[in-house]
Amino acid sequence: MELNGEREEDNYSEGDEEDQESEPCPCLFCKSEQSSAAATLDHCREEHLVDLPRIATQLHYDHYSCIKLINYIRKQVCCS
Numbered sequence: 001m002e003l004n005g006e007r008e009e010d011n012y013s014e015g016d017e018e019d020q021e022s023e024p025c026p027c028l029f030c031k032s033e034q035s036s037a038a039a040t041l042d043h044c045r046e047e048h049l050v051d052l053p054r055i056a057t058q059l060h061y062d063h064y065s066c067i068k069l070i071n072y073i074r075k076q077v078c079c080s
């Protein structure tokens with residue numbers, strides 16, 4: 001049973017990318033950084049002609065999964 005409580009400390013585990021949408025997100029293809037993952041998607045489409053949401057749609061990803069995809073790719077690209 002889960003209520004909408006305020007307990008958040010237990011939710012943070014490694015590899016769990018729940019709340020990334022509002023964080024600054026570097027572009028996957030250049031050094032620029034956008035204010036959010038969604039903005040980075042727009043940037044990629046306009047600057048690099050890579051329409052990730054469209055690709056995601058073809059893969060039947062929803063918007064949220066797409067952002068998780070971005071974060072995943074980002075981790076592969078910038079080996080932090």
Ligand SMILES: [Zn+2]
Pocket residue numbers: 027028029030031032043044047048
């Ligand atoms: Zn870029």
